Structure formats: C-alpha cells, structure tokens
Amino acid sequence: MSYYFTILSPTDTPLFNIAFGTSKGGGDGIARFRFPDTAQYMNQFIIHSSLDIVEEAQWTNGGMYLKHIDTYPPAAAYISAFLTPSGARFLLLHQPPQLPSATPTGSSSLLNASGSATRASSNSIAANPTSPQTEEAVRQFMNEVYDTYVKTSMSPFYKQGMEIRSPVFRGRVTAAGKKWL
C-alpha cells in the first residue's frame, strides 16, 4: 500500500505533501505508486479531481472525517478526506500494491486490485482499502495529524495559508503514518 498525503488550504493551495509507503506487515515505508516515476503528477491530478467530491460531501456529511470519498479506478487509487474547522482539507490517497504480473503501465484493472488484496491478506489495512478496519486506521491517522496540525498552526511564526515547512511536523506525520497505516 502506498500513500500520498496532502493538506490543502481553503483556496486549494497545497500546504503540505508527503508520500510514504506502508510499514505494516514488513513494509519498508517507501511509496511505490503504480505510475511510472515520470508520471507522479498523476497523484496530484487525482487528489485535485477528488476535490469535486469533497465539496459535495462536506455539505452532506456532518463529521470532520469524511471517510473514503472517491476512487480512481484506472489506478485503483482511493481517496479519504478530513475537514478542519478552518477550512483546510486533509486528503489521503491510498493505493494497494500492484501485482508483479499486472501491466506496468498503471492501467491494471480493478480485478487485479482485488486479486492482490486477497493475496496480501496478512495485513487487514492493505487487504481492502474500503474495509472498516482501513477506515478506522485512516481516521486515527487523520486525527493524529490534525492534532499536530493545530499545534503547528498555533506557532507565532506560522501565518495561515503558508506552506508548512517544519521538519518537526513532517516527522510527526511520518510517525503517525508508521503507527497507523
């Protein structure tokens, strides 16, 4: 499972980006997306396009954590979202690992995704991106990041809308990722 986590300001400007892989079940914490290295912009495209759904879901869903809101089937990418009261949005793209037999172009089908899920059943989170366990894990992760985010934005040197460059914040997000995802 590979993750791409983004914090977006209310005006859709990215405040923070991080890509990481799973550390559960013997994972090494390195992101391996299905796109070739030259096409990493796809993550941003997918995240950006899912803002359409976030905008819709934020009016119909009362909670801060919107759960899994969107899918990009060609790359089996799943998007979960979290809203903060200040209007910033946390978006997490998660992508189950690709089977070695699948086509390397990233156009592998959903069938492959589910096939890989059954095989990697040792880890419940990687097994099924829409399962309750995954939702719960993402929720925990989001809450922890939100905690850190609030503390960071309280800093007197941080103005709202600025990019977050704090290495401490990055470290904490990485730690949360390691802990929950």
Next chain:
Amino acid sequence: MTSPGDAAPVKPPPSFSPGVPRGASKSRHPEQRESTASLDSELAESRTESSPTPPLSATSSELPIRTDSRTLRSSTPQLARSSLGSPFDAQVDGSDDLRSVITRSFSPTIAVYASEDTDELVRNKGFKGGFGELIRPFGETVPGKVVIRDSVGASRAWEDYGVRFVDLKGFGRAPLGRDARDSPLTQMEEVLEKHLESSDISLSGSIRPKDALGLPPMSPLCKLLFRQLLSATHPAPHETFGHPVASVIAISSRNTAPLETLRQLYAGSSTGEQRLPDWVHQEYLRYYVLVHDEERDDFDESTKLYDQMKRHFGLHCHLLRLRSSQCVVTDDDSIQLPQSEWLSPLERLSGAGEAETLVDLDTDGTPCLFDSDVTAIRTFIRELVAQSVIPFMENRVAVWNDQVASRRRGISGRFMSMSRRWAGFGSSSRSSMTGSSSGSSGNYDSAHNFYQPDSPEAVLRKMADFAFMLRDWKLSASTYEIVRSDFGNDKAWKYHAGAHEMCAVSMLLNPMAMSSKIKLENVDQMFETACYSYLTRCDDALHALRCLALAVELLKSRGGTATESAAKWAMRVVDFGLVGSVGQILFSERISACYASKVPVSGAKWGARRRKAGMWSILAADQWLKAGKPTLASACLEEAERLYADVLENDGIFPMPEMQSFVDELRHAVKMEYLGSRGFDNTQDEPASAIETLGGLEETSEKLVRRNHRRSLIGLPTQLDTGALNLAQGARDAENPPNDDFERA
C-alpha cells in the same frame, strides 16, 4: 405470361393482413414530396459543410489570438474538429440526439431477395450490388411520419423511423470466413485510424458549436466509433434485431415467367439454399415487388401482371417504376445516392475511397439516380414500412403477448416457472441435466447454443425485440424482465447477457419510468450482469463493448447522479482494454464529457465535476499527443482549459506545482508538434529559437489586436507618414502625430 391457374402452387404468404385500405396508398401525397425535398436540401447542405475549406480561413485560424479573458492564458492553436465528420454528423447535430441514433440503430431488418433479371436491370443503372444496394440507403430514413401503435393502443408518430435492408443471399454466413485477426473490433480501430489520417490534413478553422449548456457536442470521431459499434454486430441467435422481419421478393417486368419466378424465389427463401439458419424464426412477412422498366417495357403489361400478383399474394405487393438507363451527374434531374448511414466496419474498410468522394462532388464514385426514381423508391419504402411491416410487427407483438407472454405474467405464470425450476432440482438426476435437450427447461440446445425459434423463450425474446423496434420500451422492458431469469436458469449465457443488456437499455430509453435512485441501481446491476456474461462467460468483446457504450451514453443523457455511473462504465471500458489505442483516447474524452455534463445543484457552487472532467480532458490530450495527433490534442487541451476555468482561483494556474508543470509542458509540446505539422520552422536541435519565434508570433498577434482596438484605420497612414518624416523625433511623438499637424496648422 402464365395463366392464373398455373400459379396455383404458389403458397400464399403466411402473413397477417394488416387491414389497411389499399386505395389510399397509391396516391402520392404532396406533403410527402415536400419532405423528401427538404431531406435532399438538408443533405446538400451537409455536403457543402464538409467540403474542404479554402486555405485562407485555415491560415487565419493559425494565429492564436484569444479574446476571451478567461482563457487568455492558453496559447494553444485554436482548432476544431467539426470538419472531420461524415455528412451525417450535420444531420444528427441538428437534433443532437443520441437517443435517436440509438433507437434508429435498432431498426427492423428487411431481407432483399431479387431475381436475376431485377439485379441485371439495376446493374445497368450503375449499381453493382443489385437491387438491395439501390434501395438500402433510402430505407434508413422513411420519409414522413410513421405512426406506431403500442401495446395499450396509444399511437405515436415517429419522424425518424427507418429500416435496414440486407441481402438475403449472404445472410448469417458472412462473418464465418474471416480469420481471428479481422474481428470487428480490430476493423473498427482500423477505420478510426484511416479516418484520422484522411481528415488530419483538411482542417478548417471553424469552432465547434456549443449547445445550450455550453457543452460541446460529441466529437465526430466519438460519434463514428459509437455508430460503428452499433452497426458492427452480425446477426446472432441470441438477439433478433438482425433477423429479418420481412423479406422483399423482387422481380422485374423483363421476366418472361414472372409468377413462376416468384414461386421459385419464395421456395428458395423458405426451403431452398437461401433458407435462413435454423435459429431464425422462419415466419416472416413476404413482400412482393414488381420492378417496372419505364423505358423498355409496356406499362399496361406490367399493370396486368401486377393485378395478377395482387390477386395471388394479397396486399403485400408493390409496383416500382424505375428507368433502366444509367443516370450521370450532368443530367438535369440527377440526385446523388445518399450514403448509407449504418455501414459495418468491414464495409467502411472496403469502401475506403468513399472518403474522397465525399469531399469532391465531381468524382463518379457514388452512382446517381433520376429524380423520378428517387421519388418512386421513397414511396415504395414508405408504403412497405407504414402499411406492411409495422402492422405486421404490431400484430405479431399482440399475438405473442396474448399467447405466450400473458401466461408468464401474473401469479400463476410465476408459479409455473418456479415449479418448473424446482422440478428440475427435484429430479436432480445428472442424466437429465446432461441429456441433450432435457436440461432445466428443455428448450435450450446447449450443443449448438441456441433456442429453437418456436420455443417460448425465443418467442419472448423476439417479441421483446419487436416491441423495442416499435419503440414500445415499456413492454419490451417488462418482457426482457420476464425472460432474463429463464436464460440464466438454462445457462444460456449469451441470451442471458443480451436480455439484461436490452432490459436496462429499454428502461433507460423509456422516458416515463426511472425517476428514483433505486431503479438506477437496478439498471447498473443489469449492465454489470450483462457485461460479466458477455465477457467472462461468452468471451464476446464486441457485444460487451456495445453494451457498455450504450450504458455510457444513455446514463449520461439521464443527467444527475446517472452521469457518474456513466463515467464509471466508460472507465470500465478503458480498464478492460476492450478498445484499441484510438478508442481508449476517445473513451477518455467520453469520461470527461460525462463528468462535464453533471451540473451543480441549483443555487450552490458544488455538485459539479469540473475538476474530474478537466483531468480526463488533459489525459486525453496527453494521449493524443503521444499518438501523434497534435490537432486533436490541442482541441482536448482547450476543452480542459474551459472546464478548469470555473474551478481555478487564478486564471489557468493550478495550485499544485507538479500539475502545473505537467500542463505547461503538455501545452508547449502540443504547440510545437502542431506548428511542426503545419510546416513551421520546428527544428528539434534548436528548440530555443523555435520558442523565440513562437513567442514573437504570439506577441505580435496580441499587439495587433490591441492596435485594432485602440486606433481607427484612418489614423494608420498618417502615423506612418509622419513617422517617416520626423525620424529624429522620439517614439512618444510618433505616437501622436495628429497633434503636431494640428499645432502647425
């Protein structure tokens, strides 16, 4: 001439008299003429539209002058694809109704079986394919309104009704001889590529027209793909759309033994070597046509013969008066034969020269017809359809509905089918399951994979198809609904898939039904089942693709939440790899169009899918560029910019850095490729200079615009004049020469 007694062995056609008075039919209605005339003018119009534009307009469109403030940032060459289509696009664009395309694609099939002498007569007129080729294009649009009565007795008039003529001689046998490489899908891809190549050169600067919502209509290429998909399927046992509803048996006045020939033709079509395959219901309408040669034969003789025919065969006869000499373009009243709209991919490939004849009207690729012939054929087809075929079909639907379907509706019918199913389980002996025809229902021939045409399941399917072709979608949906579970029980997977597909399609076509979300889920489920059965159980990619394409277009036209499932199905097509490389790009465009057609909730800013639509457009542009089609790529890019314009805070600037750089690179690459393909200086080893020239070009063009806005044309010569005189003066002064002159004076 045979006497009436001789013709006694001719079996009267097993048809149902429609009970329409014969007398009115022969008079030619004036409004009918009018409608044909308007048809012709429309066709001529569309022809002129597709003619190559003069180079002047093409060059004027090269300058990337943009006036729209929103899209000012984009400097991609503005292009459009409106010139790429066939003449028929213009016709469809007028109504811009995909539903019409879909309904017309499922139109009744009429087999044509002409005697040798008739074919000979028509061949003299310049039609190599004989009688069938002559009347085929005219059948696709029946002139005037066709009134159809549905199962509850309400009648409705349709403007766009049509039938398809096929040759009886090659029916159901054509596809077998081909090797696997030439499957319809690969042929389709070939046609698309050919079309791309032929149309890439001739570009016009016109902008695609937008419809009321500001959404561009389906691009001609997508339309071509869609049409091909709908016309690519061959007659198959599991759906009866390709099976003949009627057959036209034609003889000519040249024939020496007309009734004897008719008898032979009838016998040949029902028992002889022209007999249809076993899975086709053999009971179809026979329609007898006497082609009268206006130039060589005596009309009185023909009338006499025609009267005789009427006596023998009843009402289903027609006397068609044609001139036998060949018509050339230069003749006064010559009319070019309209091109057939529903050409299968194979026919398109074999008739590759047609693309040129569309552009150059002077070439003699398409044969011409006399005006009188055209009118005669149109009258014939109208009479055939409105007075024989439609009543026949209505009658069949009513009879089958009464005899077969009503037994299955209601409580007792359900109980019967249930008990039968349980009985199958109850006996449960393996032998009965494996026995040749004693499976769960016993009617499915699992060795040959078809139902006998007179078994209740096949009749129900045929009845539903008839209702579908008569556009009674409510009845067809409910009939498919009855029969689809039967097919599943019999493990007749292709039938199973087809019934699910058509059930969903007729539900979506029915304008009354389907308002609630639950039904939408039902429809989705049916498409899912159909797709699974086609692909996994039957390995029939063509039908699966057709099913998915229908799902995409129909769900998209539903609007609302249905557009999202439309996009989902389109993604599924791309995912499954059902289409080739060009098809993939076209489906990416369709996904974008699906998302773009979702409009926001009234009064709110949210609910639209602009970002998703924009993303897919960008991806399509990227793919077009990779396929070496910069013009199409730039059209997609432009579309993407239009879509993103609403959602981006700053004009055209993406918030995410990697996205921005990707889009910038894409824009640049498209521009380079495009200019390169247009013959501009585009040396790969010196990209910097190319950029410079490009930048210069852009700047000058913008300056030009500004000047035109600021200054009147009268001011220009004086400015030049004074500029030449007062060289020493600064540029500031040169800007305002009139002041100088004024002071001096």
